[in-house]
Amino acid sequence: MTPFLTRPFSAALLLIFALVVPAAAQESAAKSAWTELRGYAREHGVFIASQGVTDYGTSLVAQNVRIHLEDDPNFVAIVMPELRIEPRGDALALIPSPEFFITVLPDRSTEFRLTVTHSGEIVADVTDDRIALDLPFDHLRVALTHAIRRGENLDQHFSTEFRGLSAQFEVVRSGAADIRIGADSARYSFILSDPSARSPSRQTGDAEMTGLRIEFSGSELDMLSDDEGMLRTAFDAGFAMHLAMGVETSSGISDQMIDGSRISFRSSSAASEMAFDIADGGLTAHSLAQSGEISGGMAPFVGAASFDEVGLSLGFPLLATPDDQTVGYQFNFDNITATPETLQLIGAQDFAGEAISIALDVSAQARLTEDLGPEFFESDTPPFDITSVSLNQLLTRVGDAELNGTGAFTFLGGLMASIDAGIPNGTGDFLFNLIGGDALLTRLNALGIVPPDQQFFARMMINGLGRSVGEDHLQSEVAIRPGGAITVNGAPLPF
Secondary structure, eight states, X not given: OOOGGGSOOOHHHHHIIIIIHHHHTOSSSHHHHHHHHHHHHHHTTEEEEOSXXXXXXXXXXXXXXXXXXXXXXXXXXXXXXXXXXXXXXXXXEEEEOSEEEEEEEEETTEEEEEEXXXXXXXXXXXXXXXXXXXXXXXEEEEEEEEEEETTEEOSOEEEEEEEEEEEEEEEETTSOEEEEEEEEEEEEEEEEEETTSSSOEEEXXXXXXXXXXXXXEEESGGGOOSSTTHHHHHHHTTOEEEEEEEESEEEEEEEEEETTEEEEEEEEXXXXXXXXXXXXXXXXXXXXXEEEEEEEEETTEEEEEEEEEEEEXXXXXXXBOSSOEEEEEEXXXXXXXXXHHHHGGGTXXXXXXXXXXXXXXXXXXXXXXXXXXXXXXXXXXXXXXXXXXXXXXXXXXXXXXXXXXXXXXXXXXXXXXXXXXXXXXXXXXXXXXXXSHHHHHHHHHXXXXXXXXXXXXXXHHHHHHOEEEETTEEEEEEEEXXXXXXXXXXXXXXX
16 A cells, blocks of 8 residues: 555646745735636646635735645645735735645545644745745644545554744746755654555654755756756856755654564764755765764664764766866764674674774776766766776774775776776875784684684784784785786785
8 A cells, every 4th residue: 555645746736836826926916816826726727716705905815715636626625714815015925724724535435634734924026037935934734634544544644843944945037046944843753554464564753853954056957958968068058056954953763563573763863964066067965964873673683873973975077078077985984882782683792882983085086988968888888087096094993993094096098098907007005004903803703703713814814914013003005016016015915
């Protein structure tokens, strides 16, 4: 069974409420705005009916309003006791009833009803070249309050609630757009169940966020199309996009029953953010989550883990260029700490409370040989070439043991010149440090995690590739020279 919430509402109906309503309402007289609103909606397949209208000159109140699709009046219907249209300076405001209802009938035997409660309005300022919407809502809640199939109540629920919600939308005919949404707090909860399936299931969830923000801006968006070469043409015209999302804090609970087994998780984190930028022929993206924790599992396998920071970033070109561009990839997991119950799954409960950190930062000087598009990667040769690769950071830290490394490699003639070679032809130098490795191996052997025969092989490899530069500190200088010659600490690679 597909939950009704995953079914899309009519695009025409959403269009009326998001853009058509304010555009049609931008008349000095509310009555004219109401008349044009209904006419414009009718042109888009949406019927707006009311049992009465009171005209106050500059403002208007429509009573017992019902909005539905003309070709399927019962599938989706919005019913509200009244809809007010009032002036706001040069703009007009649409003010739905503080409580109204959305009824959905996906089939003859099923009915869902959403109840919307709010304290806000939609303010529209529309000209021939610009649409600006302002949605100030101190409170907004949408909840599933009625779910019936064949006369029986369904075990389904959904609600989402915002406090201090503020949203601004601006679209300009020239192809620019700016969207900003913020909320002091946002919360949702749900219940999804399917008792009729071969394996009945029930899932519940609850999440809360504070300091929610969503930002989107773009220029020359009307340049986007399916035409060949569109991307280059758009960038030449000044096309750019920016999307950012973030919260100050977040927490959530997820619980589900599958075949009689309960799976439950709790999570929380401090500030987190995610951003994407497309501009100047390239894409950059990053995400960051600070100070989080997750706990739960499926009995008897339960546990918890926390972290100080998790980050990911990348950047790469989208257009072919004669000169190299910077390509980058970076991620970090800082101070992941697990409880004894979690580590017991791998027999490492004695490491409980000790932090694990992993980080990788790699960049390259490279260029695309063809623009990103539908035929990208369809040729026999890669659509890119690489001049050099830099290992800016490699880090693995377990308790007091640490492996780190840096270095760089430059291809002779680029990557494409070595594409058929067994070893890339070029020059590279790397430096690796292993600190506390011997103590870690001894500890793993004592715990029975690494058997003696595997420990012997590991020590042989480590000592063969590193030289001692301090107490339990091995260092390896790896040099790669043209022709495939590789040395470690000045000696040829021993295997």
